[in-house]
Amino acid sequence: MPLHGYTRMFEQMLNHPNIKVMLNTDYREIIDMIPFRYMIYTGPIDEFFGYCYGKLPYRSLQFVHETHDTPVYQDTPVINYPNDYAYTRVTEFKYLTGQKHAKTSVVYEYPQAEGDPYYPVPRPENARLYEQYKALAEATPNVSFVGRLATYKYYNMDQVVAQALKTYRTLIERQTLTVDSVTLLEVPIGGKTQLNGATALS
Numbered sequence: 001m002p003l004h005g006y007t008r009m010f011e012q013m014l015n016h017p018n019i020k021v022m023l024n025t026d027y028r029e030i031i032d033m034i035p036f037r038y039m040i041y042t043g044p045i046d047e048f049f050g051y052c053y054g055k056l057p058y059r060s061l062q063f064v065h066e067t068h069d070t071p072v073y074q075d076t077p078v079i080n081y082p083n084d085y086a087y088t089r090v091t092e093f094k095y096l097t098g099q100k101h102a103k104t105s106v107v108y109e110y111p112q113a114e115g116d117p118y119y120p121v122p123r124p125e126n127a128r129l130y131e132q133y134k135a136l137a138e139a140t141p142n143v144s145f146v147g148r149l150a151t152y153k154y155y156n157m158d159q160v161v162a163q164a165l166k167t168y169r170t171l172i173e174r175q176t177l178t179v180d181s182v183t184l185l186e187v188p189i190g191g192k193t194q195l196n197g198a199t200a201l202s
């Protein structure tokens with residue numbers, strides 16, 4: 001975990017003089033305009049290669065928000081319902097934020113086959129499909145594929161930060177890159193913006 005939490009970590013990254021953020025920008029729109037020697041790609045690996053072997057499946061979620069006229073809705077911040085209902089998780093945010101209020105807000109998560117790519121589907125045929133894309137990635141010079149979408153693997157935040165730091169160290173050791181300038185793109189997935197993106201390093 002970052003010493004001062006994720007908010008501070010992202011603030012410091014975004015405040016770095018070498019980092020510029022471009023919102024609502026697919027890296028393919030600007031790849032010919034921004035000179036770079038090396039790219040860190042964090043988008044879906046199958047998309048990078050134009051789905052040439054087919055689409056990697058993901059499980060998605062629909063979030064249903066409810067406000068209840070009671071100070072407390074459930075006994076704990078997060079309850080998982082793996083089997084018995086159409087929803088799989090209910091989160092009551094007050095527990096996490098410490099908010100005091102006469103009402104409370106919860107979100108129900110309903111698994112969906114279509115939608116934003118959230119969770120890789122760990123089936124042998126999907127692993128085989130990913131291995132095909134991975135072989136292409138390994139044969140692609142000057143690009144590292146990093147993160148959950150680019151490696152088709154579910155990571156928690158701490159794991160993905162560790163993977164990013166490990167990749168950085170490996171590249172520095174190989175002296176593949178020097179961090180003269182870094183461009184960090186931010187594009188919305190399904191209307192929500194998420195940090196990171198295709199990072200062009202020169």
Ligand SMILES: Cc1cc2nc3c(=O)[nH]c(=O)nc-3n(C[C@H](O)[C@H](O)[C@H](O)COP(=O)(O)OP(=O)(O)OC[C@H]3O[C@@H](n4cnc5c(N)ncnc54)[C@H](O)[C@@H]3O)c2cc1C
Nearest residue numbers: 026027042043118147148155156157187194195196197198
């Ligand atoms: C529903 C859900 C709940 C989660 N809850 C937790 C939790 O409680 N705790 C926890 O530790 N982790 C949680 N995670 C995991 C956490 O979200 C991930 O570990 C983390 O976001 C992975 O970071 P990433 O950089 O690999 O991918 P992402 O955060 O998905 O970042 C990828 C970035 O690449 C950008 N991108 C993609 N394609 C392009 C393109 N063509 N051009 C430019 N940019 C592009 C995207 O816009 C995005 O900003 C959760 C994940 C999900 C799906």
